[in-house]
Amino acid sequence: MIKKYILCLGLCIGMFMSQAQREYTAFDKAFHSVSSNEIMEFVYEMCKPEHKGRLAGSPEYTRCAHWAANYFSAWGLTPGGDNGFYFQNFPVQYTDVKDAGVLKVKGEDMDVTYRMPDDYYPGTHTASGVLKGEPVYVGFGITAPDLGYDDYAGIDVRGKIVVIEPGVPCERENQAYARWDEFYSGSVYKIKNAVSHGAAGALFTGKFSHPGILYNDGFIYCHVSDKVVNDLLTGTSWTARTLKDKIRGDKRPHSMVLTGKEVEMMFRSFHAPSQTQNVIGYIPGTDKRLKDAPIIIGAHLDHLGCPGILFPGALDNASGSAIVMETAKAFAQSGVKPLRPVVFILFGAEEPGMLGSKFYVKHPLFPLEKTLCMFNLDMVGNGTELRVGGVNTFPELKKYFTEANEQYLRRILHTSDYSKASGRMYTDGEIFNFNGVPAFSLGTRNKVGRTYYHVPQDVPETLTPEIMEDVSKLLYTVLCKLACDPHIRLSE
Helix, strand or coil: CHHHHHHHHHHHHHHHHHHHHHHHHHHHHHHHHCCHHHHHHHHHHHCCHHHHHHECCCHHHHHHHHHHHHHHHHCCCEECCHHHCCEEEEEEEEEEECCCCEEEEEECCEEEECCCCCCEEECCCCCCEEEEECEEECCCCCEEHHHCEECCCCCCCCCCEEEECCCCCCCCCCCCHHHHHHHHCCHHHHHHHHHHCCCCEEEEECCCCCCCCCCCCCCEEEEECHHHHHHHCECECCCHHHHHHHHHHHCCCCCEECCCCEEEEEECEEEEEEEEEEEEEEECCCCCCCCCCCEEEEEECCECCCCCCCCCCHHHHHHHHHHHHHHHHHHHHCCCCCCCCEEEEEECCCCCCCHHHHHHHHCCCCCHHHCCEEEEECCCCCCCEEEEECHHHCHHHHHHHHHHHHHHHCCCEEECCCCCCCCCCCCHHHHHHHCCCCEEEEEEECCCCCCCCCCCCCCHHHCCHHHHHHHHHHHHHHHHHHCCCCCCCCCC
16 A cells, blocks of 8 residues: 555656656746847848848838748747738838938138048938038037027027037036936937028037937938037137037037138938838737736837948847847747737837837737836847846836846846836837836946947947847746736836
8 A cells, every 4th residue: 555655656746747847848948049149140130231220211121120020920929010910010201311421621721521430420311412501519509498598599500500519518417407308408309499590401519320310301411520520610719528518517608600611511312201110029818817918028120221331230229129039039939828918029210219119109009008017128238237227116026037137147137216207218118108108128237348329330249149148038037927927016
């Protein structure tokens, strides 16, 4: 009798261990399928010259979107776009800058022809044509009656070329900074303000591309280095740095006509209304009560295109898109049957103003009011430490991340408190946040080497593949548990 009992107990234990092993193996196999090599293969594909910088509205972006959708299909994700497909289409303005163009400055004892990309980049939405005009330095290009500030006061810029600084004449530590930043720091505002004062064109200082500037018929502009600005300031007592510092120090404008100088710009571009798309795939939920209460994982697929030179956009944001794809593959192959849907979105047209995420929240696949949360990945390809923004305010969610990191990764993990988006928004996550969906950012810290933003040097070789693999593994592990938790509530 005892022998029979022992034999039966042994069989039960064996069956239990066998079942546990199968369950562990399914999770473990998918976990270990997450590969830095595959993530980098995705990154290299997105950054290929054939995709021409993935400019929203371009045929090349759409080709890249089809490439990503084919993977969603191969992994068995359910299409979440229009009419049973993976694409959620929406309108967008498309400007194709044909070549490097020309930038010259002439003056007394000065006749300089500048080189692209060393000295300037064409504006991503510049009009086509030739423009010659007198330059006028207008500081930050801001007219703010409510703050008692106007860079255009007492100066005539009609038909001229304005030189505009990025940002605002106020430090972040200042209590008034939020108001300045919300209304007056955006490049779209600055172009509209320049146009309203009669300017014919603009030179944006800082030499990194501002894709948020929308097309204005006939308005020609580019982004220039300090060298160009210093040449324009020849004959004054200022340099590009000292003049900007003077404005910030005095908290008042120091605009001036740069007498005796002439700027010549010539660019060729094609502008037209177009269409672009979000790429959406999901794993359905199995619980009837939670089938409309998804978790969303998103990253923007688009970048700046090829305005005279290729902007590959590896860190921004092939990195985030590749991690979303790798996580989608692992989750789809994990065998996990989530109680709630898990939605994977590659957003289009983030660069010109988060247009893809704005379109989604107006036309959601699942009700926003039922959506549990959104995880956003933007520029997550370089570093040695992990970061999850916003989870400190939600202890249950934070616990999932800290436990997953301690059990599987053992990286330094930084977390922060949640804050409600207001005013200007800079990421797709903030669009969801502002529309009532708790949104959290996944990222990295402690960068390795030099990183690049909105410049042609943002190439795959500057990324840290190992940290990208661990971001994907962290997200995958958390999703496997979070999507199967019927009780979690994310309320502040």
